[in-house]
Amino acid sequence: MPVMLISPPFVQLNSPYSAIPYLKGVLSANGIGCSSLDLGIAIANRLFSVEGLNALCEFIASEPKFKNEDIDFFIKRKSEYLETIEPVVSFLKDKNPSLASKVMSLNYMPKWKMSETAVPHDFVNTDDFEYSRYIASLYIEDIFLFYKAVCPEYDLSKYGEKLALSPPVFDNIYRSVVQNDDMISKLISEELNKNDYSDFNIIAFTVPFPGTLLGALKTARWFKKNYPDKIIVLGGGYINTELRSLKEPKIFEFVDFICLDDGEVPLIKIIKYSQKKIAKKDLVRTFYIEEGKVVYSDNSDIKSSFNRGTPDYSGFNMDDYVPLIETLNPMMRLWSERNTLKLRLARGCYWHKCAFCDTTLPYIKNFEPEEIKNIIEDIKLMTAQTGLNTFHFTDEAIPPALAVKLSIELIREKIEITWWGNIRFDKAFTEDVCKLLYTAGCIAVVGGMESCCDSTLKNMNKGVSVEDAVRTMYNFKSNSILVHAYMIYGFPGETVADLVDSAEVLRQLFKEGLLDSAYWHRFALTRHSEVFKYSGRFNISVPNRELNPFANNDVNYIDISGSEIDDMGNGLKKAVYNFMLGIELDKDIRSWFDLSLPKPKIKKGFVRKILDSNNYGVNTDRRILWLGTEAHIRKKIIEINGISGKIEYELPKDIADWLCKLINESCIFSTDGVKIQVAIASFPKTSGLGFSDFINNEIWDDLFDAGLIII
Numbered sequence: 001m002p003v004m005l006i007s008p009p010f011v012q013l014n015s016p017y018s019a020i021p022y023l024k025g026v027l028s029a030n031g032i033g034c035s036s037l038d039l040g041i042a043i044a045n046r047l048f049s050v051e052g053l054n055a056l057c058e059f060i061a062s063e064p065k066f067k068n069e070d071i072d073f074f075i076k077r078k079s080e081y082l083e084t085i086e087p088v089v090s091f092l093k094d095k096n097p098s099l100a101s102k103v104m105s106l107n108y109m110p111k112w113k114m115s116e117t118a119v120p121h122d123f124v125n126t127d128d129f130e131y132s133r134y135i136a137s138l139y140i141e142d143i144f145l146f147y148k149a150v151c152p153e154y155d156l157s158k159y160g161e162k163l164a165l166s167p168p169v170f171d172n173i174y175r176s177v178v179q180n181d182d183m184i185s186k187l188i189s190e191e192l193n194k195n196d197y198s199d200f201n202i203i204a205f206t207v208p209f210p211g212t213l214l215g216a217l218k219t220a221r222w223f224k225k226n227y228p229d230k231i232i233v234l235g236g237g238y239i240n241t242e243l244r245s246l247k248e249p250k251i252f253e254f255v256d257f258i259c260l261d262d263g264e265v266p267l268i269k270i271i272k273y274s275q276k277k278i279a280k281k282d283l284v285r286t287f288y289i290e291e292g293k294v295v296y297s298d299n300s301d302i303k304s305s306f307n308r309g310t311p312d313y314s315g316f317n318m319d320d321y322v323p324l325i326e327t328l329n330p331m332m333r334l335w336s337e338r339n340t341l342k343l344r345l346a347r348g349c350y351w352h353k354c355a356f357c358d359t360t361l362p363y364i365k366n367f368e369p370e371e372i373k374n375i376i377e378d379i380k381l382m383t384a385q386t387g388l389n390t391f392h393f394t395d396e397a398i399p400p401a402l403a404v405k406l407s408i409e410l411i412r413e414k415i416e417i418t419w420w421g422n423i424r425f426d427k428a429f430t431e432d433v434c435k436l437l438y439t440a441g442c443i444a445v446v447g448g449m450e451s452c453c454d455s456t457l458k459n460m461n462k463g464v465s466v467e468d469a470v471r472t473m474y475n476f477k478s479n480s481i482l483v484h485a486y487m488i489y490g491f492p493g494e495t496v497a498d499l500v501d502s503a504e505v506l507r508q509l510f511k512e513g514l515l516d517s518a519y520w521h522r523f524a525l526t527r528h529s530e531v532f533k534y535s536g537r538f539n540i541s542v543p544n545r546e547l548n549p550f551a552n553n554d555v556n557y558i559d560i561s562g563s564e565i566d567d568m569g570n571g572l573k574k575a576v577y578n579f580m581l582g583i584e585l586d587k588d589i590r591s592w593f594d595l596s597l598p599k600p601k602i603k604k605g606f607v608r609k610i611l612d613s614n615n616y617g618v619n620t621d622r623r624i625l626w627l628g629t630e631a632h633i634r635k636k637i638i639e640i641n642g643i644s645g646k647i648e649y650e651l652p653k654d655i656a657d658w659l660c661k662l663i664n665e666s667c668i669f670s671t672d673g674v675k676i677q678v679a680i681a682s683f684p685k686t687s688g689l690g691f692s693d694f695i696n697n698e699i700w701d702d703l704f705d706a707g708l709i710i711i
C-alpha cells in the first residue's frame, strides 16, 4: 500500500476534512492503494479525556512557569472535570442522550469563562436537548482554555495559526518545528508512535488552513526522523494560496515535494516518480529541491487523464468526531454539525469576477462543472458507505443551473438527503427554483452578499444588485431554506456613509426575516485579486510588490482616500450578534457604534418596499415542471397528485383534458418540463377563455401550492 494520506492537527472536530476522502477515492479508482489518518481528531479525543486532563495536570506540575487564573481554576476543580469529561464528550457524540438533564442542571459540570457567556435559555427558541448540547460545548471550550494556558499555539481546531498567517520568511515556523517542545508536539509523537508505517512509500498531507501548517510540518519531521526513506508530500488550500512563489529551501528539510492546486494529478505523478517511471522534471505543479535551490515543475499544460473516483470514507471512524454547538443559531450550527459529507458540483467559480477574490488562481478561475449523473452516483455510494445523508456542497458558488439539475435527479431517483452549500445571490434562484431545491432536500445556503450598498457592489464587480439579492433571499426564505450572508467592510472606495447604509440594509434584512445569520469580514488585499492587479483603479497604493521567499498572499496597502472604516468593525459585529438573536432589530443602526456616524440615507422601509413591488413577469422561454405525480380524469373530475396530497376539480372538458396533459407531460419523473409558450399555444381555443384568464384563476395558485413550478 504506497500512500498514507494524513489530515494534520487541527482541521475540524465534527467530521473528516473533505480533501482526504476525495483523494482516497481518486487514488483507489486509479488502482493505487492508500490509507488515511486523521491525526487531528485522534489528538483532540485524547485532549478531551481523563487521560488528557491527567497529562495536563502533570504538564502544569512540571512547569512552574505555567500560572494564571485559568490554570488555578482548573487545578481547584480538577476532580469535577475528571469526573465529567468523558460522559460529556460521549453526550456530544450522541452516545449518552440521558445526560441532557444533568448537563442542564446547575451543578453537574464546573462552569468557567466560556460557560459564563452562555445565552440564557429564555432568549433562544430551542428545546432542552439542543440547549444542553450547547452548554456541554461551552464546557469543552472552558477546558480548551486550560490547554491554551500551557500551549498558547493551540486553538480548538487550529495549531500555530498566527505563525502561518502570510509570514514573509520561514524562520519562526522553522524554529517552532525544530524546538518541538510543547504539549501538542508531544501528543503528535505519541500518536504517531502507535503505528507502523513501513508499508507506505509516500506520506501525503493536506494543509487546508494556516492553523494546520505547523502540525503538518511537525508530523512530517517525525517521519523524516523515524522513516527517512519515505517520500513526504504537502498540498492543500493554504499551499495553493500562500506558497505559490516559494523560494525557501529550509522547508525541504521536512518534506520532499510541495504540490499546488488540485492534488490528484501531482500526487499520481509523484507516485510514478517513486516507481522510477518518470523523472522529477516531469512532475506536475510541484516544488522540490535540487542542488540547494527550490525548483518548480509546472507541466500543467500537459493534459493528464485519471479516473474520477468517489470520495471514500472507509477507514474513518465517524464515532470519533465531536460536534460542538458553539451557537444556537440554526444556520451557524450547520458548520459544526456532526458527520456531514462533502461534495462539489463544479470546480472553480462560474462567476469568477469579484474584484477582491483570488480570481487569478486556477481554483477560482477554471470553472469545470461535474456531470450530475456522477454526483448522483457519488451520493448513492457515500450514503451506502457511511449511513449518513447530509451533504455540504463546498463549491465556491453553486451554479443555479446545476442546482436545478441536481434537484431534478434527486427527486426523480427518490434520493432522500438534506444538503446545503455556497451560492451567489443570483437572481436565477427564483422562488420556483428555490421550491424545487427545497423539495430536493436543500436546507440552507451561504451567500457572499459582501455589501448592501449598490456602488460598493459595483466596484466589487459582484454582478448582483441589492434589489436582486433581497428578492433572492426572499425566494430561499419563503421556501424554508436558511440563509447566511458573508459581508465585507473596508473595500477600497467604501465610505463611512456607504458602510452605515450597508449595515442599515442588513438590519432590515434581519427584521424582515430574510437572513438567519451573517458575518462581517475586514477586507484584505490578496496578491491574486483584481484589486491587487489594478490597484490604481481602486485608489489604493501598494508600497511593496516584491515577492517574499516564503508565503505570499495578504499584502499591505494604503487606502488613498484615508477612509476610517477600521473603527467600525466592533459595532458591525455587535449589531449582527444581536440581530442573529432577534434582539433590538428596530434600534437605530448607529446606536451599535461608539462613534459619531452619519444618518443612513436608506429609508426605513427600503427592504419591505422591494418585497412589496411586483417583479414577477413570466418569461415564456421558461419551462413548467410538475413536482407531483400523474393526473387522471374520472367522470368529469380531474384528479391531480401533488407533493402533499391529491387535489380535484370539476372543469370544462377541454380545459380538463389540456390540464391533465400538461401535468403528465411536465411531470418531473418523466420529463424536464414543458415550455410555457408550448403550454400557451396548446390552450383550448374552444373554451372561450384565454391562458391569461386561467392563470389568474385560483386553480393556478392551488397548482403552485401542490407542486407546479416554472424554471
Ligand code: SF4
Binding pocket: 349, 350, 351, 352, 353, 354, 357, 358, 359, 364, 396, 397, 424, 448
Ligand atoms: S467571491 Fe465567490 S462568487 Fe465571487 S468570484 Fe470569488 S468565488 Fe466567485
